[in-house]
Amino acid sequence: xxxxxxxxxxxxxxxxxxxxxxxxxxxxxxxxxxxxxxxxxxxxxxxxxxxxxxxxxxxxxxxxxxxxxxxxxxxxxxxxxxxxxxxxxxxxxxxxxxxxxxxxxxxxxxxxxxxxxxxxxxxxxxxxxxxxxxxxxxxxxxxxxxxxxxxxxxxxxxxxxxxxxxxxxxxxxxxxxxxxxxxxxxxxxxxxxxxxxxxxxxxxxxxxxxxxxxxxxxxxxxxxxxxxxxxxxxxxxxxxxxxxxxxxxxxxxxxxxx
Ligand SMILES: CCCCCCCCCCCCC/C=C/C(=O)SCCNC(=O)CCNC(=O)[C@H](O)C(C)(C)COP(=O)(O)OP(=O)(O)OC[C@H]1O[C@@H](n2cnc3c(N)ncnc32)[C@H](O)[C@@H]1OP(=O)(O)O
Numbered sequence: 001x002x003x004x005x006x007x008x009x010x011x012x013x014x015x016x017x018x019x020x021x022x023x024x025x026x027x028x029x030x031x032x033x034x035x036x037x038x039x040x041x042x043x044x045x046x047x048x049x050x051x052x053x054x055x056x057x058x059x060x061x062x063x064x065x066x067x068x069x070x071x072x073x074x075x076x077x078x079x080x081x082x083x084x085x086x087x088x089x090x091x092x093x094x095x096x097x098x099x100x101x102x103x104x105x106x107x108x109x110x111x112x113x114x115x116x117x118x119x120x121x122x123x124x125x126x127x128x129x130x131x132x133x134x135x136x137x138x139x140x141x142x143x144x145x146x147x148x149x150x151x152x153x154x155x156x157x158x159x160x161x162x163x164x165x166x167x168x169x170x171x172x173x174x175x176x177x178x179x180x181x182x183x184x185x186x187x188x189x190x191x192x193x194x195x196x197x198x199x200x201x202x203x204x205x206x207x208x209x210x211x212x213x214x215x216x217x218x219x220x221x222x223x224x225x226x227x228x229x230x231x232x233x234x235x236x237x238x239x240x241x242x243x244x245x246x247x248x249x250x251x252x253x254x255x256x257x258x
Pocket of ligand 1: 023105109
């Protein structure tokens with residue numbers, strides 16, 4: 001029986017996936033990458049699931065790609081990165097919002113995993129880095145693109161070009177994470193946020209806003225067209241009618257997900 005590298009917990013309509021490879025600070029081995037992608041796809045396929053929280057076991061979120069697997073990368077081809085591409089594409093396009101709950105370090109691919117999520121909560125012990133330059137490589141899972149979107153060019157280059165870690169306060173002030181709480185409150189805050197998402201909007205609308213938000217990664221004009229399409233789709237749902245009616249009637253909407 002292969003070692004379980006990702007634990008799955010259900011908290012109401014939220015699934016919590018924990019990277020569970022503490023001996024290697026949850027480094028992303030190929031086995032862990034494949035297992036995490038499968039658990040994410042399973043969660044998103046469940047109509048009752050409204051959000052996924054990603055977190056790490058022990059004192060780390062994730063120390064990045066498993067460096068012990070680098071020697072096998074001589075003459076690496078795009079095929080070698082497929083498992084990583086599948087995982088990061090799955091996180092970035094999941095049908096439900098993804099929330100990173102970070103305690104301890106999120107380095108390299110671990111930091112890129114946080115960036116691929118829709119939002120993030122950090123504990124005061126959290127540290128973020130893209131130290132790949134210190135390995136003679138560069139981030140290969142979106143870090144050079146998503147970090148600029150998250151914190152802006154100047155702060156992104158400070159991290160990318162030096163590989164130096166930043167602390168939780170810096171990450172929060174820079175916009176890399178949305179909330180900064182005490183370490184023992186990280187999961188609680190992530191679950192609270194997931195519950196607010198589930199409680200305040202029908203699944204289809206939450207997906208539409210998430211999908212439209214991701215269009216922000218496209219050039220602006222494409223993003224605006226994508227947003228308008230999703231807006232009009234949402235407007236045509238019975239939930240939108242119910243939401244408007246409930247506001248008019250000063251009552252809580254009874255969404256049906258249609
Ligand atoms: C670069 C290519 C990756 C190869 C395979 C991928 C295929 C292609 C994919 C493309 C997309 C991926 C892009 C992402 C790339 C990366 O993430 S590169 C790696 C970036 N991360 C790092 O450089 C961090 C390396 N680790 C450290 O610097 C330190 O461990 C630490 C994080 C600062 C913590 O230090 P400390 O508290 O002193 O703990 P340690 O004793 O160093 O570590 C504890 C044990 O954990 C093991 N470990 C830590 N990090 C990794 C890791 N990234 N990979 C594998 N193992 C790791 C460490 O070896 C210790 O284990 P033991 O020695 O057995 O005790």
